[in-house]
Amino acid sequence: MLLSEAEARALTQKVLGYVKADDATVSVGSENYSHLRFAANAFTTSGARENTTVGVTVWIDKKRGSSSTNEIDDDSLRAMVAQAQDLARISPVDREYMETLGPQVYNPVNGYAEATANISLHDRARAINDVIANCEKAGVIGAGFHQARGSASASATKNGNFAYERSSLVSLSTTARTPDGDSSGYFLRNHFDVAKLDVKRVSREAIRKALESRKPRTLEPGVYPAILEPQAVADLLGFFAFSFDARNADEGRSPFSLAGGKTKVGQQIFDERINIYSDPWNPELPGSQSAQSGIPAQRVQLVRNGVLKNLTYSRFWAKQKDKQPTPGPVNNIMESSMSPVSLEDMIRATDRGILLGRFWYIRGVDPRSALQTGLTRDGIWYVEKGKIQYPVKNFRFNQSLMQLLAPGNVDMIGVPERVGSAEGQGGSASLLPALKVKEFHFTSQSEAV
Amino acid sequence: MTTSRRDFIKTAGLAAGVVALPVALPSWISDVDAAESAVAAAVDKNALADIALSTARKLGVTYADIRINRYRTESISTREKQVLNVSRSQSFGFGVRVLFKGTWGFASSRDVTPEEVRRITRQAVEIARANSVYQRKRITMVPAPKVVASWKSGFEKDPFDVAIDDKIQFLLKLNERALKTSGVSFVNSSMGFVNEQKFYASTDGSRIDQYIIRANPNFNVTAVNRVNGDFQSRSSLGGPQGMGYEYMEKYPWLTEAERAGEEAVAKLKAKPIEPGKYDLVLHPSHLWLTIHESVGHPTELDRSLWWEADYAGTSFLTRDKIGKLQFASKMVNFIADRTQPGALATIGYDDEGVPGQRWHLVKDGLFVDWQTTRDLALMSPQKKSYGCLHADSWGSISFPRMPNVSLQPSAGNTSMDDLVAGVEKGILIYGDGSYSIDQQRYNFQFGGQTFWEIKNGKVGQMLRDVAYQSRTTDFWNSCDGLGGQASYEIGGSFNDGKGEPGQSNAVSHGCPVARFRQVNVLNTAAK
Numbered sequence: 001m002l003l004s005e006a007e008a009r010a011l012t013q014k015v016l017g018y019v020k021a022d023d024a025t026v027s028v029g030s031e032n033y034s035h036l037r038f039a040a041n042a043f044t045t046s047g048a049r050e051n052t053t054v055g056v057t058v059w060i061d062k063k064r065g066s067s068s069t070n071e072i073d074d075d076s077l078r079a080m081v082a083q084a085q086d087l088a089r090i091s092p093v094d095r096e097y098m099e100t101l102g103p104q105v106y107n108p109v110n111g112y113a114e115a116t117a118n119i120s121l122h123d124r125a126r127a128i129n130d131v132i133a134n135c136e137k138a139g140v141i142g143a144g145f146h147q148a149r150g151s152a153s154a155s156a157t158k159n160g161n162f163a164y165e166r167s168s169l170v171s172l173s174t175t176a177r178t179p180d181g182d183s184s185g186y187f188l189r190n191h192f193d194v195a196k197l198d199v200k201r202v203s204r205e206a207i208r209k210a211l212e213s214r215k216p217r218t219l220e221p222g223v224y225p226a227i228l229e230p231q232a233v234a235d236l237l238g239f240f241a242f243s244f245d246a247r248n249a250d251e252g253r254s255p256f257s258l259a260g261g262k263t264k265v266g267q268q269i270f271d272e273r274i275n276i277y278s279d280p281w282n283p284e285l286p287g288s289q290s291a292q293s294g295i296p297a298q299r300v301q302l303v304r305n306g307v308l309k310n311l312t313y314s315r316f317w318a319k320q321k322d323k324q325p326t327p328g329p330v331n332n333i334m335e336s337s338m339s340p341v342s343l344e345d346m347i348r349a350t351d352r353g354i355l356l357g358r359f360w361y362i363r364g365v366d367p368r369s370a371l372q373t374g375l376t377r378d379g380i381w382y383v384e385k386g387k388i389q390y391p392v393k394n395f396r397f398n399q400s401l402m403q404l405l406a407p408g409n410v411d412m413i414g415v416p417e418r419v420g421s422a423e424g425q426g427g428s429a430s431l432l433p434a435l436k437v438k439e440f441h442f443t444s445q446s447e448a449v
Numbered sequence: 450m451t452t453s454r455r456d457f458i459k460t461a462g463l464a465a466g467v468v469a470l471p472v473a474l475p476s477w478i479s480d481v482d483a484a485e486s487a488v489a490a491a492v493d494k495n496a497l498a499d500i501a502l503s504t505a506r507k508l509g510v511t512y513a514d515i516r517i518n519r520y521r522t523e524s525i526s527t528r529e530k531q532v533l534n535v536s537r538s539q540s541f542g543f544g545v546r547v548l549f550k551g552t553w554g555f556a557s558s559r560d561v562t563p564e565e566v567r568r569i570t571r572q573a574v575e576i577a578r579a580n581s582v583y584q585r586k587r588i589t590m591v592p593a594p595k596v597v598a599s600w601k602s603g604f605e606k607d608p609f610d611v612a613i614d615d616k617i618q619f620l621l622k623l624n625e626r627a628l629k630t631s632g633v634s635f636v637n638s639s640m641g642f643v644n645e646q647k648f649y650a651s652t653d654g655s656r657i658d659q660y661i662i663r664a665n666p667n668f669n670v671t672a673v674n675r676v677n678g679d680f681q682s683r684s685s686l687g688g689p690q691g692m693g694y695e696y697m698e699k700y701p702w703l704t705e706a707e708r709a710g711e712e713a714v715a716k717l718k719a720k721p722i723e724p725g726k727y728d729l730v731l732h733p734s735h736l737w738l739t740i741h742e743s744v745g746h747p748t749e750l751d752r753s754l755w756w757e758a759d760y761a762g763t764s765f766l767t768r769d770k771i772g773k774l775q776f777a778s779k780m781v782n783f784i785a786d787r788t789q790p791g792a793l794a795t796i797g798y799d800d801e802g803v804p805g806q807r808w809h810l811v812k813d814g815l816f817v818d819w820q821t822t823r824d825l826a827l828m829s830p831q832k833k834s835y836g837c838l839h840a841d842s843w844g845s846i847s848f849p850r851m852p853n854v855s856l857q858p859s860a861g862n863t864s865m866d867d868l869v870a871g872v873e874k875g876i877l878i879y880g881d882g883s884y885s886i887d888q889q890r891y892n893f894q895f896g897g898q899t900f901w902e903i904k905n906g907k908v909g910q911m912l913r914d915v916a917y918q919s920r921t922t923d924f925w926n927s928c929d930g931l932g933g934q935a936s937y938e939i940g941g942s943f944n945d946g947k948g949e950p951g952q953s954n955a956v957s958h959g960c961p962v963a964r965f966r967q968v969n970v971l972n973t974a975a976k
Contacts, residue, residue, distance in 0.1 A: 036580065039758055039759065040756065042585040047546075047555030047557070048572060049544075049557045051540075051557075053540070066534065069540070071488045071559075087535045091535050091613070092617065092621075094532065125583055132583075141755060145759055251634070253634075257680075259676060260675060360888055361885045361887065365916065367680075368974075373883065373885045374885055377887070425949055447891045448765070448887035448889035
């Protein structure tokens with residue numbers, strides 16, 4: 001059972017009651033989690049977890065210590081507080097200490113569905129059975145992962161703040177492979193409300209991609225125009241809004257840094273149609289009501305019409321730089337300031353290019369330009385004269401994210417969709433559009449399917 | 450690399466012997482801080498196991514296990530002259546896994562009481578039962594002998610007994626040494642320790658206690674050129690080890706930090722690499738990661754069976770390639786080993802009661818065997834489990850994870866200098882950097898920490914912006930030189946991710962310095 005607001009309040013107050021330190025913040029999280037995994041057209045593992053974790057950070061003479069536990073009887077909680085205080089006493093002064101917040105007013109978000117948090121085992125088994133049955137019918141081998149989570153989290157400070165919220169998430173990914181291993185398709189979607197997770201679409205798309213990428217041809221690596229489906233954009237940019245850190249930029253170690261200790265704020269860094277922001281109350285992608293350190297979350301505009309509008313300031317860095325701490329980001333939204341273009345229209349408008357649905361194993365290569373390497377996976381096609389011509393073999397890419405979105409490189413921008421990073425297993429989500437870009441750097445061939 | 454570092458890595462594993470302890474309540478439990486462990490210590494694990502296993506049996510399972518585990522972590526992080534965080538955490542709970550009509554079910558809870566064990570066991574069976582209605586292929590396990598044992602990993606000094614203040618001072622001193630070089634702008638350093646107190650009981654009759662310690666120190670030094678906006682970093686070459694606090698005391702961290710500072714600054718002025726084909730001489734601090742990705746993962750049997758198809762991927766090693774595929778040149782031998790002293794994946798027993806073992810994956814260059822568990826074993830040629838089942842928490846279902854996989858050194862005393870002497874145009878690489886590999890483990894790309902030009906058999910100037918890209922079997926078949934035992938070192942990953950839901954595994958890879966011919970090298974600096 002998830003902690004109710006009253007239970008969470010009582011628990012945080014109890015812990016604060018044990019604190020003798022000058023300042024403290026207590027956090028509580030409880031979760032109900034369950035999953036069903038399948039592979040080779042059969043169930044593999046399935047399980048559930050119930051947990052409650054309590055953490056405390058204290059400051060004594062501005063010296064800080066933290067401790068956490070999932071043993072929530074009184075003695076264990078007292079021991080946890082005592083341990084944090086012991087750690088604080090022997091630690092050097094926390095030069096970045098900021099007094100914890102007093103009472104705040106939160107504007108609640110709606111990101112919780114009871115039916116998600118307490119998912120029916122039988123409904124899930126039946127739904128995944130249908131996915132496998134669809135795979136069998138199509139003559140493909142299915143593998144996938146269904147997970148559901150309900151969470152309740154609370155935080156309280158010695159200075160009187162208290163915040164409580166619940167959230168939920170359900171996701172389904174499916175990979176379909178032809179039995180000969182010649183082709184593969186993948187699709188992933190998630191939502192906070194299980195009623196809005198389109199299970200049929202996930203299996204249909206995965207199977208379609210597998211069937212339509214049989215007998216892939218070899219295409220020379222190189223620089224190609226490319227259409228990135230929302231999943232591929234999420235794989236590259238799924239956490240992008242969280243990378244606009246002001247301190248890194250000020251310290252000269254970010255793609256948003258300029259020579260001479262300056263930053264790119266105010267510069268046209270991306271295509272003039274691109275907007276990147278965070279909005280806690282987006283109905284499709286509700287974020288948390290709390291941003292850093294419990295500051296009530298607000299809409300935060302990072303990029304407007306391609307111009308870098310804001311970097312994000314921690315409370316400490318804001319004080320150093322005489323700025324306001326940033327009330328976000330709490331989610332990641334990218335959209336066009338012009339009318340969005342459908343994926344079909346993007347294909348129709350392509351003389352020659354690559355259509356791809358997913359990237360894999362993406363790792364940073366050079367932080368100066370946000371250069372990433374990784375591979376395409378589970379369906380990639382050659383497009384010519386407005387039509388998909390044939391599937392092609394996978395590529396490795398080396399692509400700068402700054403170049404990807406740069407003025408002159410973005411051709412078309414699609415409708416934002418709720419989509420999670422595949423490497424993140426759909427455990428979080430963004431609202432991201434398909435992108436058609438003029439240049440994408442495919443650097444070598446990959447035989448992998 | 451300095452001789453002192455080499456000597457340390459070479460001998461550290463040998464010093465850390467494995468201690469076998471008698472059955473009954475492990476003596477080390479009493480050494481743990483009493484207040485912190487009160488709840489866990491008060492629990493009668495054997496009695497709870499009896500409840501879980503008898504409840505599961507009554508409900509008709511063919512197999513059940515219960516793991517009652519407590520995890521402690523400690524983490525200290527600093528930057529420059531200040532401490533960023535000091536924290537400790539603990540997590541205690543249990544998980545019950547059942548096999549019912551060939552279908553797995555698992556449930557877990559933090560509330561370690563007899564009533565909850567009964568409820569959670571029923572829930573695990575309920576999950577398996579709900580899914581079994583639609584199960585298409587029944588899961589079958591190979592048997593394992595009953596084991597009653599206790600096991601403790603081979604550390605010398607329990608890091609949880611070392612004063613936090615000593616650790617903080619150590620890191621601040623390290624930062625000071627890194628900042629000594631003019632031009633160094635930032636340094637971050639951290640040390641983390643993990644203690645796992647694991648109890649396992651199963652319907653096979655096994656009862657196993659294990660106590661495991663691992664250490665994960667790290668640092669990163671950055672030099673920024675404010676004039677042109679360039680910046681370069683150099684991370685620590687010493688990685689995580691299956692050792693205690695003795696690792697912090699014996700490894701030459703301070704000299705390495707100073708050297709890292711010098712090298713971060715030097716990287717700003719290093720010569721950009723000209724892309725092309727080069728011979729590579731790869732130091733163990735670098736090569737361990739290439740082994741992990743291109744040898745460790747493709748030899749996981751669950752990948753080959755497409756059980757990981759939806760996430761980590763499958764493997765180019767299909768089952769028909771066993772005993773036939775020349776994976777590497779004949780001098781290359783890879784051994785999987787869960788008994789290797791000082792290594793991260795070393796255990797007494799895995800999470801289904803199978804003892805740690807040592808076996809060849811690649812012998813004389815030939816691909817010969819898989820990593821297996823009890824539910825995969827029947828699909829392997831040997832039909833046996835090598836003890837590769839692991840869960841990263843009491844709340845995670847156990848599944849196949851990688852053992853330590855190591856490249857064996859050559860029989861002679863070939864040194865790095867000997868290997869370099871045989872290269873006309875090449876690059877010497879230290880440290881792990883950017884890494885990426887495809888979902889079947891063919892195509893990979895690796896960076897590093899420092900790169901040195903090799904010209905006519907001699908190491909010359911520093912290079913920058915280097916990454917090499919190759920195909921697994923091409924790369925390993927191009928290996929024509931291996932260092933001897935004196936050059937052997939152990940590297941590793943503290944948090945190797947796999948599975949759905951994603952789980953973390955700590956795993957080591959030992960190797961000597963090695964040479965590879967004509968590998969494709971890129972310049973990673975984007976214009």
